[in-house]
Amino acid sequence: MRRRAILIGPVTALIGGVIPRAVRARAPTLPVIGYLGSETPERAASRLEAFRGGLADTGFVEGRDVAIAFRWADGRYERLPALAKELAGSGIAVLVAPGGAPVVLAARAATETIPIVFEMGGDPVVLGVVDDLARPRGNLTGVSSLSVEVSNKRLELMRELFPTSAALAVAVNPTSPTASSQVAGLRASAGTLGLQLHVLEASREDEFETLSTAPRRLGVPGLVFTSDPFFAYRSAHLAILVSRHGLPAITQSRDFPIAGGLLSYGGDFTQTHRQAGHYAGRLLRGEKPRDLPVQLVTKVELFANVRAATRLGVTLPPSILSSADVVIE
Incomplete structure (x- = not known):
């Protein structure tokens, strides 16, 4: 009886819903995108839809291929630096900074190593976000509408x-x-x-x-x-x-x-946010920010x-x- 109990024990555990530690260890872990939002998910709904569309263009669907960790400032720009540091310290693979200069400047100050994708209306060179549009160097790239x-x-x-x-x-x-x-x-x-x-x-x-x-x-x-x-x-x-x-x-x-x-x-914010999602997917696939030129969406x-x-x-x-x-x- 003792030998029989030992033989069927693991099977019984699996049937009962208790997953052995060895099996748990083999479960895949999704890469995580950190999303630094200046507002709320309700106000950003249409922009989030465009971002997720661009991400899907590169083969990443939220919940299936990638997880997204959100932090929202609810319109209070002074909260952005702390939220950016929180995301940067949470083990994310890519940091997305959409919604203008205050967001990308907070993201840039939070990390010099994690790849950052920005979306903004200002000129990223004039604001000191990147040195050159064609070759951004550093850990940042993204898209601007120059609005x-x-x-x-x-x-x-x-x-x-x-x-x-x-x-x-x-x-x-x-x-x-x-x-x-x-x-x-x-x-x-x-x-x-x-x-x-x-x-x-x-x-x-x-x-x-x-x-x-x-x-x-x-x-x-x-x-x-x-x-x-x-x-x-x-x-x-x-x-x-x-x-x-x-x-x-x-x-x-x-x-x-x-x-x-x-x-x-x-500018057309649906285009800029979709392009930001596309770049986030490319970074998840291993491309480097320095190899992705800053995109200018010139349609007004x-x-x-x-x-x-x-x-x-x-x-x-x-x-x-x-x-x-x-x-x-």
């Missing part, structure tokens, strides 16, 4: 809407690393257009109400948002507020006119909401309607 560079064009579009206005307002997040350069560029552009520029600051959602009412108090007809993930991820909220206060405005994200705002002009899209224009009592000029990629009627 920060088109803030001036938003001012020009608003000028087309109000050609006789002497002044316009711009919204800037003072905590953004690109804030000063964008404001400097906008001031120069305003001078060329013969405009006075009122700079309004907002870095918290509880400041949006004042941001939406200040232009009217200043006697200016429209508001131009600078490029910043903090504004882009809150497009729906901003669209509701400016509509309530009858304020024509233009932002970088298509989500703004889709939610009822007037205009948007900026203009969305115009005719229904919003009617509601606001403004007329979109033919120059805007004819050049718009999407007209919402």
Whole structure:
């Protein structure tokens, strides 16, 4: 009886659901991507879908071939450095830093060895993220839409809407690393257009109400948002507020006119996030960041909401309607 018990013991254990230690040791371990998000998974849902699509293009499906460890800052940029260090110390294979300069700068400060894929709107060379676009060297590569560079064009579009206005307002997040350069560029552009520029600051959602009412108090007809993930991820909220206060405005994200705002002009975030996912997959396969050139997604899209224009009592000029990629009627 004793010999029989010894012979059937392991089989009984397996049938009973207890996996022997030797079998457990042979179970495969999935590689882990660390994902440093500046917002929340709800606000980033469409961008996450694009990222996962790019990852799948290289053969990696979350839960099957790779695991993703997320850390979210909920719009509080000051939390990003600690979250980046937490991810870097958790044994991840690749660190993904999407959503703009604050995220990638925090990721770069957290590790010099783990491969990093960034997604941003600013110029990564100007910001000191990489030395060269073609050969990034270091442990970083990624994709940029250069959407920060088109803030001036938003001012020009608003000028087309109000050609006789002497002044316009711009919204800037003072905590953004690109804030000063964008404001400097906008001031120069305003001078060329013969405009006075009122700079309004907002870095918290509880400041949006004042941001939406200040232009009217200043006697200016429209508001131009600078490029910043903090504004882009809150497009729906901003669209509701400016509509309530009858304020024509233009932002970088298509989500703004889709939610009822007037205009948007900026890069296609679905392309940049999909490319970031593609690069993350290539790094998981063993390629080195230094061998992956920084990708520039140069497509810039203009969305115009005719229904919003009617509601606001403004007329979109033919120059805007004819050049718009999407007209919402």
